[in-house]
Amino acid sequence: MSYIKMTASTLAIAAVSATAAAARDNVQVAGSSTVLPYASIVAELFGDNTDFPTPVVESGGSSAGLKRFCEGVGENTIDVANASRAIREKEIEACAENGVTDIIEVRIGYDGIVFASQQAGPAYTAFQPSDIFNAIGATVLKDGALVKNPHNTWAEFNGELPDAEIAMFIPGTKHGTREVFEDKVLLKGCEDTGAMQAMMDSGMDEDSAEDACLDVRQDGKSVDIDGDYTETLARIDANTNGIGVFGLAFYENNTDKLKVATMGGVSPSTETIASGEYPVSRPLFFYVKKAHIGVIPGLKEYAQFFVADEIAGPGGPLSNYGLVADPELADTQKAVADEVTMGEGM
């Protein structure tokens, strides 16, 4: 009996001390799986190079991370949210409702999005946004009329592309990458092919035409990948004709398995992305809760360490891994040092 009593009291003590032990001394980060690699590099270096404990970095996607970020202020909420897109107005409102009002936005650099296929596959070497739209858009312009996408092979709409079955693996809607893919590729392709104009001519207003441009065909020629790039890689490995959407860093780590296509005539590299020549890139961010600075030890130092020249600048470990360094890093450093929140002269 005393055994049971003891277990019961251990249970109670454990539960109480768990709540008490919430006095956290490490920085807690969550969010985008695109930013995760960079954040994990910085977290490890931060632990190695300072006297603060190594931060915890969780993955889960930009939206999930920002949702947790906006849950409130306090030690059991995260301090930093990583995002592969800028925070949305709606999320800022949700944050404000829960008392998270002062948010510091930190842009860490740029990430390129590349289109790659397996080494042994057809010669997918050059794409235009219009090719991608013609391949996977739900409604495309064919012979001057808007039709449900009839294309089965790439050669059907562009003779320069290989006569291979269309099979695209694109990021699922929970990924921040999807948004860039839609903006910079699908929408651009929709405009370039004239499909958008045709939609507006047919009586749609601009917004609904844009939405229609972003619809992706549902007949299996385009597959949403909700997992990580490794899943896309596995799908490409298994499908000779497959084309996947990857981050530049992931591609550069797997050049032995993947070959990359140019987009708009420019091949992706840190240089072409930094100069803006390569069209499909997006900024990466993390967001810091200002209310936690001074409460969680090392939070501000982590943010400053992240954007320091030695880390996020050209030649640093992040750009070695594939991040495109931000040319305006000095401004970001100053904003972090001064704890400038969003809406405060950003």
Added chain:
Amino acid sequence: MTDATLNTSGAPRKGSLHVQDARTTRRNRSEARFKGYGIAAILVGLFFLAVLAVSIVRSGAPAFTRTVVDVDFTMTAAQVEAAESELFKTKAYQTVFIDALKSQLDESGLEVEVDNAAIERLLGKIGGDLRTFYANNPDQVGETVSFQLPASSRVDGYLNGRITRDSLENSRFLMATDLDLVDALQEAGIIKGAINWTFITGTDAGVDNPGGAGLGASVVGSFFMMLVVLFLSLPIGVAASIYLEEFAPQNRFTDLIEVNISNLAAVPSIVFGILGLAVFIQFMHMPQSAPLVGGLVLTLMTLPTIIISTRASLKSVPPSIRDAALGVGASKMQAVFHHVLPMAMPGILTGTIIGLAQALGETAPLLLIGMVGFVARGYPDGIMAGFTEANSAMPAQIYTWAARADASFYEKAWGGIIILLAFLLTMNIIAIILRRRFERRW
């Protein structure tokens, strides 16, 4: 022989008993066929087991070895001081080391062109190792120390055949020309293979540092979770099943409980993860990513398994033992605790260990309570911290590694599977031994 008596036609059997009639032959043949199917089924099972074992060992074995650069290196006090004054200290240590190695190679008269950038590509992330060494051994500053530092994951891949000259064509992490240097250094005995203890004892590392990643911290995380599971689910499970089996009246209500416990055993584990997130973290404000929360979630998952196996072993104790105890004047509780429970103990322990093994390998609920990512980044300091400090668990760590871009993390994931399987195998063997040694049959 029963053939004749079962003969439905009723006619007496004609001819010799030593000669099989057509019907017996047919029945014997169908029996032989059935045995053949059975053996085939077992062979198929064994075949897949063998394929699995071979592929796991083949993919995972490279994780247990690594390529090291074996050199003598001296760091002066001035160099240490200069490095410590920088923001990016580990990089400064690394630069000093690379300079030293470069001049050492120049002197040794290697026939291959050497430059600092090439050496940097050959080496893993060694700055952290160096800084830790000099921080822990200040007396070694200025002395010549023989270091064995990890080479980069791609040099590793080249030496174990994962990477070839052709596959490096477009890589900027290691150039094809660097391989000449690798070959030369290997000949000179500077680069060589070694057992990768870091993989077994280390913590997780950043995505650009596969050489520094290890499973050790997440083994500790798993251990603390299993402690929570054991100390909660064993007493709760055993108490619940003793009450249900020995004391509770048989009525609709207890029937309902019984059905629900069986249903609970079949609930997918991800559901417990969602529940854990909502109840333990969002409502009770327990710390995120903590083994305590992971343990609580897994307890919920393990409880039905333990209750079902405990009830089965209580049932298997013959009623005569209870009757005898009650007959000599024992109370019901005495009969249960002095006689029935000790006899059911081997079965209960076996069920518990199997439940724990199941919980040990469970990943899905851990995804939701924040154990995936860069979490297992250090050993907890102290028992209490072991429960509450953010840590990962073995299966979650394997999942994390499998998602990383660098292919050598994929190797590490397989290596992690080997370690996890070793733990599971050990637990199952303990369960079998307990059952063999203590089980009684009536």
